[in-house]
Amino acid sequence: MRFLGFKIQGGASSEANVFATLLGNRGEAFDAKVVYHHWGDGDGFGRFRSLANADVQTIDVGLRPASEAASRWAKLLRVVKYRLSFPEVLAIAKKYRPDVVYSSQQLWDSALAGSVARSLGVPQIVHLHFNIGPWLSTGFSQTPRALKATRTVLGLADPLATIRSCAHVVTVSDFLRDQVMEFGVSPERVSTVHNAMRIQSIEPGARQKIRRELSIPEDAIMIANAGNLLESKGQLETVQAFAQLRQKFKQIRLIIAGDGPARAQLEALIVEHRLQQMVQLVGHRNDIPDFLSASDIFVHPSRRDPFPLAVLEGLAAGLPVVAWADGGVTEQVVHERTGLLVPTGNVEALGSALATLIANPELRQRMGEQARESVATQLSPAQAVGQFVDVLQRVTERARADEAGGRSRSSRRNRRSPAVP
Missing domain, CATH: 3.40.50.2000 (Glycogen Phosphorylase B;)
Known part of the structure; x- marks a missing residue:
């Protein structure tokens, strides 16, 4: 042929x-x-x-x-x-x-x-x-x-x-x-x-290297998002949900990789919630596998997203994924197995799902392992x-x-x- x-x-x-x-x-x-x-x-x-x-x-x-x-x-x-x-x-x-x-x-x-x-x-x-x-x-x-x-x-x-x-x-x-x-x-x-998505090998020490670059303590929980900065991609709701968590969890960080039209809104929202020391916008990165290796949770609450590669990258990195139960993401993430899916637009539920994973390291590890396996066996x-x-x-x-x-x-x-x- x-x-x-x-x-x-x-x-x-x-x-x-x-x-x-x-x-x-x-x-x-x-x-x-x-x-x-x-x-x-x-x-x-x-x-x-x-x-x-x-x-x-x-x-x-x-x-x-x-x-x-x-x-x-x-x-x-x-x-x-x-x-x-x-x-x-x-x-x-x-x-x-x-x-x-x-x-x-x-x-x-x-x-x-x-x-x-x-x-x-x-x-x-x-x-x-x-x-x-x-x-x-x-x-x-x-x-x-x-x-x-x-x-x-x-x-x-x-x-x-x-x-x-x-x-x-x-x-x-x-x-x-x-x-x-x-x-x-x-x-x-x-x-x-x-x-x-192919499961990529990570250079030894990549987690420590990225965390040093971003000034993230080794014992902090790093929540990652990567993708175009658009209203439909959910970064604004992610910051709002993260703001609910800072009183309960001190050692947490939200790192958002990518650029786009919503950047100015995000910067203003971070200042409004006084999150400058806990949330970073790091722009476009060419080292997403290494970046994700430094993370503990991947969050991607996009709306009507057909089948986002960003979610695949998060799963392949062995991270539990938190997202809206919306669009093609429901074909990627299995609720309570490889991540947590919450009702679209419910910022409080998004924050609760993140809090559940932050507070349960064993759950994070189990979901992350199952996430990586799902990519290797079903989405290769x-x-x-x-x-x-x-x-x-x-x-x-x-x-x-x-x-x-x-x-x-x-x-x-x-x-x-x-x-x-």
Whole structure:
């Protein structure tokens, strides 16, 4: 089987990490080639190529991050260059002759992949990582109307329409699968492949090193959170819940790794509750496994999160996870076995769950061991690849059957047609 994947938007994104993990653990299951939009996106490309273990062909389709300053005309020219790159990409695809074409749901990825799939007459698979909604059509753009108009003028497929029309949708959780079926896609065209995580080895002394860096006493209980700082990710509620605990527990610390729009709100909230000596915002970190090795509890009360990699990282690090009983997290965390799930939005219950774990070291250890085991046995890359390969086989077999059926019908029509004198 020849698999052609597209990685266009997002740089070092969660989608890229999941994609590379699937490819890097496929063994001999299928041959893979990736068309990767690369213009110098930091170390994202290097990480992807090293993880994927596949033939990765780079091409600059003109797109740049929304954060990069540019005039309106410069941005428009970049999108036009993207559209003009389609023939070059199609030539690459024709030379490779794939049996199936794959991309994430991202606008630029799915539009280009869909154009190639239609031109070659091969099935397209879309890997859905986000909730179904109008934001998929605009790529989370800050100027959605302008982007919609540009997409229409350039003839780019709407990702929502692609989800309805593609051969198969892979979702990262059953929570998302249910959304796709409610959106009108038949159950046989939607499959869940949970995100996977490899248990990583930790350097000896990493716990002590991180704690020294962050000035955390060895006997303190460190509660960790890692991810984008967004209102939906629950860091604000986490600080509020933590504030309930400081009178009862003196030797506790809350360390939040990551950056994002909610940082200013978090800083103000920390000052409001006078938690400057107990709560740290440490920004983006590239050493999350080591960072988590210094922790005792992982907290991630996100809302409607499809299947957060951050929770997987916490479980894989052997930490009990405290979260809302919400979204795909309920497929990751088993309540009272690998963590504690509480009603969404109930800050008091969130604080109580944290207090339970702070006060019970044996419970923390037992849940942490079961958390790590759950990742190793149920959410490993090998399991995800097996499920993904099954999807590929079903999709390509159905495409071959449809093609054979089409030839058979055409042959029967030709035999019934009267000879032309």
